[in-house]
Each structure stands twice: as C-alpha cells, then as structure tokens.
Amino acid sequence: MLQTLLDRLLQTVVVLLFVSVIVFLLVRLIPGDPVDIFLGEATVSDEQRAMLRSEHGLDRPIIVQYGAFLAKAVQGDLGRSITQRVPVAELLGPAFLATIELVIAGTLLSVVVGVPIALLAAMRHGRTADQVTSALALFGYSMPTFWLGIMMILVLSVHLGWFPTGGRIAMSAGLERHTGLFVVDAIITGNMRALGSALQHLVLPSIALAAVSTASLMQVLRGSLISISQEEFVSALRARGLGRPTLWRHMLRNAAPPTVIIMGVRFGSLIGGGIVLETVFSWPGLGLLIIDAIRARDYPVVQGGVLVMAASFVIVSLVVDVIHILLDPRIRQGEAGR
Amino acid sequence: MTARRFSLPPLYVTLALGFCLAFLVVGILAPWLAPLDPNAQSLLNRLRPPLTEGHLLGTDVLGRDVLSRLIAGTRVPMVVATAAVSLSVLIGVAVGLFSGYVGGLVDTVIMRLTDAWLAFPFILLAIAFVAVLGPGLTNVIIALVVSQWAVYVRLVRGQVLSLKEREFVLSARMIGVSHLRIAVQHILPAIMPSVTIVATLEIGIVIATEASLSFLGLGVSASQPTWGAMLAEGRAYLASAWWLATIPGAAVFLVVLAVNVVGNHIRDMVDPRSAGAATKA
Numbered sequence: 001m002l003q004t005l006l007d008r009l010l011q012t013v014v015v016l017l018f019v020s021v022i023v024f025l026l027v028r029l030i031p032g033d034p035v036d037i038f039l040g041e042a043t044v045s046d047e048q049r050a051m052l053r054s055e056h057g058l059d060r061p062i063i064v065q066y067g068a069f070l071a072k073a074v075q076g077d078l079g080r081s082i083t084q085r086v087p088v089a090e091l092l093g094p095a096f097l098a099t100i101e102l103v104i105a106g107t108l109l110s111v112v113v114g115v116p117i118a119l120l121a122a123m124r125h126g127r128t129a130d131q132v133t134s135a136l137a138l139f140g141y142s143m144p145t146f147w148l149g150i151m152m153i154l155v156l157s158v159h160l161g162w163f164p165t166g167g168r169i170a171m172s173a174g175l176e177r178h179t180g181l182f183v184v185d186a187i188i189t190g191n192m193r194a195l196g197s198a199l200q201h202l203v204l205p206s207i208a209l210a211a212v213s214t215a216s217l218m219q220v221l222r223g224s225l226i227s228i229s230q231e232e233f234v235s236a237l238r239a240r241g242l243g244r245p246t247l248w249r250h251m252l253r254n255a256a257p258p259t260v261i262i263m264g265v266r267f268g269s270l271i272g273g274g275i276v277l278e279t280v281f282s283w284p285g286l287g288l289l290i291i292d293a294i295r296a297r298d299y300p301v302v303q304g305g306v307l308v309m310a311a312s313f314v315i316v317s318l319v320v321d322v323i324h325i326l327l328d329p330r331i332r333q334g335e336a337g338r
Numbered sequence: 339m340t341a342r343r344f345s346l347p348p349l350y351v352t353l354a355l356g357f358c359l360a361f362l363v364v365g366i367l368a369p370w371l372a373p374l375d376p377n378a379q380s381l382l383n384r385l386r387p388p389l390t391e392g393h394l395l396g397t398d399v400l401g402r403d404v405l406s407r408l409i410a411g412t413r414v415p416m417v418v419a420t421a422a423v424s425l426s427v428l429i430g431v432a433v434g435l436f437s438g439y440v441g442g443l444v445d446t447v448i449m450r451l452t453d454a455w456l457a458f459p460f461i462l463l464a465i466a467f468v469a470v471l472g473p474g475l476t477n478v479i480i481a482l483v484v485s486q487w488a489v490y491v492r493l494v495r496g497q498v499l500s501l502k503e504r505e506f507v508l509s510a511r512m513i514g515v516s517h518l519r520i521a522v523q524h525i526l527p528a529i530m531p532s533v534t535i536v537a538t539l540e541i542g543i544v545i546a547t548e549a550s551l552s553f554l555g556l557g558v559s560a561s562q563p564t565w566g567a568m569l570a571e572g573r574a575y576l577a578s579a580w581w582l583a584t585i586p587g588a589a590v591f592l593v594v595l596a597v598n599v600v601g602n603h604i605r606d607m608v609d610p611r612s613a614g615a616a617t618k619a
Binding site: 295 | 451453454455457458459460461462465466467471546549550554555569576577584587588590591594595598599602
C-alpha cells in the first residue's frame with residue numbers, strides 16, 4: 001500500500017510541475033510586450049521599459065524566468081495585481097475560501113440527496129422509482145448550471161423574494177472573520193444573524209452547483225449497487241437471513257470506492273461549474289476573481305487564480321485516490337493494480 | 339459498470355434524434371429561416387412578451403425579435419461543436435493510436451503528459467485559453483480542442499494496447515503488413531465505435547461549454563447572436579422580462595439533453611461495458 005501511495009504522491013508532484021509550466025506559458029501566449037502585460041504600466045519611456053524588463057528578469061532566457069516564477073510561486077509570491085495594486089496572494093486567499101465554502105456545501109448536498117435516491121433506485125431496480133431516478137439524472141447533467149442558477153434567481157429570489165439574488169452575506173450582519181468560511185465564523189462567534197444570512201446566501205448557489213454532481217453520484221452509486229446485489233456474497237448474506245438494513249450496509253460499503261472516484265472526478269467539474277456560477281450569484285470566489293481579472297486584463301491575477309484552482313483540483317484528486325486506496329481492501333493489500 | 343442500464347423508451351430516443359437533426363438543419367439554414375433580421379432594432383417594440391403578434395417569443399431590450407435571434411444563435415454552437423469535436427477526435431485518436439501502438443518509453447511519456455493535461459478542470463482550461471487568445475470563433479474552437487483532445491488519447495490508447503496483441507493483428511504482422519497499415523486499416527476500425535460514443539456525448543459538453551463561454555463574454559464576437567450571450571443580456575432584466583434569460587437557456591438545455599439521450603442510447607446499443615467509464619472523465 002505504501003508503494004502505491006508513494007507512486008501516487010510522486011505522480012502528483014509531476015502533474016503539479018506540469019500545471020505550473022502550462023500556467024506560466026499560457027500568459028506568454030498573449031500578444032504584446034510582457035512589460036505591459038505584467039506591470040500594466042500605462043506610459044513608459046523606452047529606457048524605463050528596459051529597466052523594468054531587467055528588474056523583473058523579463059530579458060532573461062525563458063527557462064530562467066520559469067525557474068524564478070516557480071521559486072516565487074512556491075513561496076506564495078504570485079506577483080502584484082495590476083488593477084488593485086496589492087499582492088495577488090492577498091486576493092486569492094479570501095476568494096479561495098469562499099469557493100471552498102461553496103464547493104463543500106455543494107458536495108454535502110449531493111451526498112445527502114444523491115445517496116438515498118440511489119439506494120431507493122437500486123432497491124426498486126427496473127420499476128417506476130428507478131426509471132424516474134434515471135430520467136432525473138439525465139436531466140441533471142444536461143442542465144447548464146448557470147441557467148439553472150439564473151432560473152432559481154428568477155423564481156425564488158426575484159418573484160418570491162425567499163433568497164438574496166447574490167453575494168455571500170448581508171453587510172449588516174456584522175460578522176467577525178476568523179477562518180474565512182462564513183458559516184464556520186458565524187458559529188464560532190455565536191452570531192446567529194450572520195449564520196442565518198450566510199446560509200441564506202449559500203442555498204441557491206449550492207443547489208445549482210450540486211445538480212450535476214448529484215446526477216452522476218446517483219447514476220454511479222445506483223449502477224454499482226445493482227451489480228453488487230447480483231454478486232455471490234450478497235446471496236450468501238441473504239441466505240443467512242440478514243435483515244435489509246444490514247444487507248444494504250454491506251452493499252454500500254462495497255459500492256463506496258467507485259463512487260468516491262467519480263465524486264473526485266466530478267469535483268473538477270464542480271470547481272469548473274463554480275466558475276460560471278460564481279459569476280451568476282456574484283459569489284466572491286476564485287471563479288469570479290478570475291473572470292473579473294480577465295475582463296480587466298489583470299493577468300497576474302488570472303495566472304495566480306488559474307494556478308491555485310488547477311493545483312487544488314490536482315490535490316483533491318490525490319486525496320480522493322488516497323481515500324479510495326484506504327477504502328478498498330484489495331488495493332490496500334496490493335492485490336489489484338490500477 | 340456491468341449493471342443493466344435503464345434505456346429510454348424508443349419514442350423518447352426518436353424525439354431526441356429528431357430534435358438533434360432539427361438543430362442541425364436550423365443551424366445550417368439559419369439565415370433563411372429567421373422570420374426577421376436578428377439584429378434589427380425597433381425601439382417602439384421593446385421588451386414585448388412572448389406570443390405578441392409578429393414576435394412569437396417576444397422582443398429584447400433593443401426590440402430585436404427573440405425567435406430570430408434564437409434561430410440565428412443555433413449556428414455558433416453547431417459550428418463550434420462540429421469543428422471542436424472532430425478536431426479533438428482527429429488529434430486525440432492519432433496521438434492515442436501512435437502512443438499505444440509504439441509503446442515503451444514514448445508511450446509512458448505521452449500518457450504522463452495526457453494525465454497531467456486531464457488534471458485541469460476542462461472549463462478552466464477553455465476559459466484560460468480564450469482569455470489569452472482573445473474571443474472569436476477560431477479561438478473558441480482552439481480553446482475547446484486544446485481542453486478536449488486528451489480524453490480521446492486515454493480512450494484510444496487503452497484499447498490499442500489490448501487490440502495489438504489480438505490474433506488478427508498478429509497475423510497481419512506475420513504476413514508482412516506494414517505498421518502504418520496495421521494501425522490505420524486494422525486497429526482503427528476496431529476502436530471507432532467507442533470513439534463515436536464518447537464523441538457523441540462530448541458534443542453535449544462542448545455545446546454547454548460554448549454557451550458558458552459566451553455567457554461570460556468570452557465567446558464569439560458580440561455582433562453574432564449566441565444563446566449564451568442572449569442569456570447574459572437577459573440576466574439584467576429578470577424582474578421585468580423573464581423570457582429573455584429563460585428561452586435561450588432552455589434551448590441550450592434541450593439540445594444538450596437531446597444529444598445526451600441519443601448518446602446514451604448509442605452507448606447502450608453498441609457496447610454497454612466499454613464506454614461508460616471513459617465518458618465520466
């Protein structure tokens with residue numbers, strides 16, 4: 001198992017390096033002088049330009065520039081924002097936490113909704129409840145998340161006024177920030193008003209975000225449960241007269257590994273779908289930050305944002321794989337390769 | 339997943355297939371089908387609700403006919419989906435075929451790169467590329483190809499690995515058929531069914547992604563009506579004109595749904611085992 005884990009870790013490091021190369025080269029694809037692109041200096045003379053260039057190492061070979069970029073990035077230095085004139089890392093921190101809060105809420109929601117429905121569908125395999133579930137799943141992953149978000153705003157916010165149309169918390173809630181996750185902050189400071197406001201803001205974006213992942217979760221879990229139910233050990237358990245709850249617990253345990261993998265893969269689209277959703281709900285996360293930076297041509301922020309988002313995706317995949325290895329005794333004992 | 343999949347009653351599949359074909363036909367014939375000029379403004383007829391006389395789906399804030407814009411808007415997703423998916427298939431299949439067939443170190447390096455590429459969230463890569471290349475039809479297509487090709491490399495390479503040890507390939511080798519001919523004439527046809535299935539399902543993803551890009555203002559230029567851009571414009575008028583954001587979004591949803599229904603059906607028909615896992619990535 002240790003070997004598998006180490007291999008996986010090494011692979012992650014390689015992928016992270018590759019991600020950094022892509023992100024570094026990406027911004028070099030922009031036509032124009034890097035001085036203008038990175039420093040946003042409006043009017044500079046040729047001497048100033050040359051000075052800036054050597055000051056920031058833009059006159060050195062590209063491989064040296066990459067080395068410098070990587071060395072700085074590892075230390076958390078991602079350059080300065082052109083429009084806001086603060087270090088990029090200062091902008092990324094709170095935005096990252098906002099995205100994390102949304103993604104956690106979305107994931108929890110998918111599990112809470114998806115697992116019972118998948119169980120129900122698998123129990124009623126081939127009958128109406130099952131067919132309705134499959135149709136729902138198909139609808140779920142065909143739904144453009146941003147449209148779902150807008151439709152919920154239209155009906156539930158604009159017309160019924162049940163939820164705010166966007167943002168993360170009411171300004172008047174007076175929340176003290178500690179962790180950056182507003183729900184957690186509200187709970188530890190005992191600010192019930194802020195908790196209510198934060199949750200109210202969280203409802204619509206997390207439902208929209210959860211739609212697609214719930215659909216895949218339902219499909220995969222249902223599929224594995226059905227195939228497991230045809231395996232011999234289930235018949236054996238049944239023959240021993242085990243009750244339904246115990247039986248389903250055994251089956252869920254076996255269906256967990258593939259489901260975790262799919263949820264891990266889906267996490268990427270969750271983060272991705274989040275980019276567009278954050279724009280819809282004015283949710284001040286990484287996605288909104290990146291899109292705003294693209295519009296303002298603030299490339300250091302775009303670069304930093306893409307890097308952080310891709311890196312967190314890679315790390316989440318690692319965590320998911322580790323969970324998978326721990327959950328599946330066959331891999332744990334090194335019997336089955338991947 | 340070996341479980342039997344739920345397959346939709348054929349009526350739904352037929353309907354979905356009809357819808358896909360209609361989308362294709364409308365996309366091709368858009369300039370002739372639109373009842374009015376999609377860009378003609380009429381300030382007297384601003385924000386007319388659907389079912390207004392002369393404007394079946396109403397008008398937008400500049401008095402432009404929503405139905406005509408919707409029809410004109412089929413063209414971009416159709417062109418983008420066709421071009422992006424076929425180019426991705428072309429590149430992905432070629433690389434995967436090469437990598438799997440040659441094997442060894444080359445294969446290891448290519449697969450490591452592919453895995454790393456797939457480590458990026460798909461839409462993030464597309465957004466990042468359009469951001470640096472700038473909006474426009476070609477750039478959107480490039481961005482989508484860049485973020486998609488790797489899916490096919492994975493799929494094809496895995497199949498080639500097992501196929502190249504099969505008897506029909508080995509016997510072709512023995513009678514002296516060249517490597518290129520074996521790869522193209524013997525192995526390629528065997529992998530095409532699963533590539534077709536994945537490509538069909540990817541069409542849905544590409545259409546949805548194009549709409550997202552247009553919605554974010556990173557799509558094809560503003561002069562060309564697209565569903566995503568219409569949605570973005572309509573967002574500002576949610577309180578006064580519900581149809582502006584509702585209708586184009588519903589169009590995206592229906593097309594993607596129809597493509598997925600057809601794709602799922604093809605998958606269940608051709609091979610219930612092989613395709614399922616690959617498309618989830």
